[in-house]
Amino acid sequence: MADYKQMWTDLGMDLEKHDVLCEVLPEAFGGIYLTQQDRPKGMDFYDFVVSEIHGVRPAEMLQHQKEGGKVFGTFCVYVPDEVVFAAGGIAAGLCGGSQFWVSGGEKVLPANTCSLIKASVGARLDKTCPFFLIPDMYVGENTCDGKKKAWEILAGEVPIHIIDIPQMKRERDIAAYEAEIRDFIATVEKVTGNKITAESLGAAIKLINNKRRALQRVYNARKASPVPISGLDALLVTQINFYDDPARAAQMANNLAEELEQRIENGLGVFPDKAVRIMVSGTPMAIPNWKLHHIIESLGAAVVVEESCTGTRYFENLVDESASTLEEQIRALAERYMKTNCACFTPNSARVEDIIRLADEYKVDGIIDTNLQFCNLYSTESHLVKQSMNERNLPFMHIETDYSEQDFEQLRTRVEAFLEILRK
């Protein structure tokens, strides 16, 4: 890694603590990622990003700020990045995915809070992640009780704009979300000092749509058998897309997709043709949470799709680009975002339909539905998902876990036993 010590010092980071993280991450990444066989060349870019994870992109963000630009940290796929980019800002998904930050979060949060929230709060409070220190503003939402209250704690650290995401999908809820987008536009305009116009929002819609199209293309390639890319690699692509520059993200994902399409043409795969194909559904896996994918794939099964925020929920559905006035664009944004199916909505039967559709599209042999421990929403919903999968004879298993390594062997046994059933 290049030397970013000065940059980190200027950000007020706890360098001593941060060094510990910098020591463990390359080892974990090497063991999980670099030991994989026949990885696509297109992954080199993502490997590079990980090797410079707290350096290269933060430096770009700081440069942007030096030139008068603003940076917004976000935590949810319901936050419309388009608005931020339309005002010349940078939006970056910040969710914490490492056990390293959990203890920092536990200083202020109750024990029965999920790892994602604990890690996110811990990364900020302990000052061990540049991404959490750079933003001029955080954008929170009310998708669960844990997050809702965590923003109130973080508000003492950094200005926060909260988006009130509706939790039902009636027409008046979509209208309510439109109003939220308008409020968000007003805030972003104020923070950046830039007016959002139909022209700039139209361009931002295209920018983010292009990233979605590129990710869709990568995922489409995963429908092939043998599968041309591992689930671990695909997950990493999605994770990095949360905070990378959207135009570059689209370009890199398109380059990768092109290579994968070539592999399919040549019948090349990273798993044998007969490998068991698994869908992972449920709560997001923020970088560097690769635990479940690593367990599944080290047992010889391929993860071919993620029905999650770090998967299809992130890029399925495009915003209608034909909208030409701000009014129409805001409506188009609201319609697109409200198509996303998260367990914070009720009822959420469309998510079950998504899983059934994806199981068919990606020809999966089994579904592993997972949630972070203490995520009440996904944990409760798994009962209904299981019921529906049983009715359709789709093999299903539910796993509750967190960022720690304590349950690694137990999870391995459970996944292995599930695969034994599927391979019979």
Add this chain to the structure above:
Amino acid sequence: MIVIGIDIGSVAAKGYIISSGKHHRTIIPTGWSPREAGQAIIDQLLDVSRIERDQVERIYVTGYGRVAFEQADKTITEIKCHARGIAELYPEVRTIIDIGGQDSKVIRIGERGQVLDFAMNDKCAAGTGRFLQVMATALGLDVSELGDAEQPGQMQTISSMCTVFAESEIIGSLARGNPIGGIIAGLHQSVGKRVAAMARRMGIREQVAFTGGVAINQGVKRALEAELGTRIIVPEACQYTGALGAALLALENS
């Protein structure tokens, strides 16, 4: 053909050798090294059956220590091995409850002993042998003494599922002068409730067998029967079911 099945659990390592219809078995504490425990099992089995190592056709290994044991011709999960073992002993069984040192599992099996579905405790010691071990220590007993020491008539129900909270709860219960036998009955009931809830979520089909080290404890068996409202079969060698299954799968080369 001579085959060996080994089940390296978190507390005990169990072994089964099958040689032309005859078999021997052995059990030792796993200790700190699953690898050494596995080796000791092989040595003991060969010794007691007077068989040389090179006469053994295949060794199948199961249990949490399976990954560390290089001599395995194949590793299989304990879920599949328990199913195979029980199918041999009690072909009528359709549900297996297995409670070991660190896991509890409910396994639903088909007519040929194949695994149809299973549930396993999440990262939590409640409802496992570990829970009972922690509580036995708090009561100044060995975990093997719990079964005989319980007095169901004086049941002191404990409300905490969590091992950490339950420990302070029973210390409080002792301090209030409650009979130790009643406290133990409450602990067994707690394990029974926890595991029965997991079993009910999956659906109970009779007959039901109870395996693993905790199955030796008559109190937990009684508690499970009370919770599930059904009679439960405990194999005479309940701790060996996984090792037996591994040996049978090795015999079948499956």
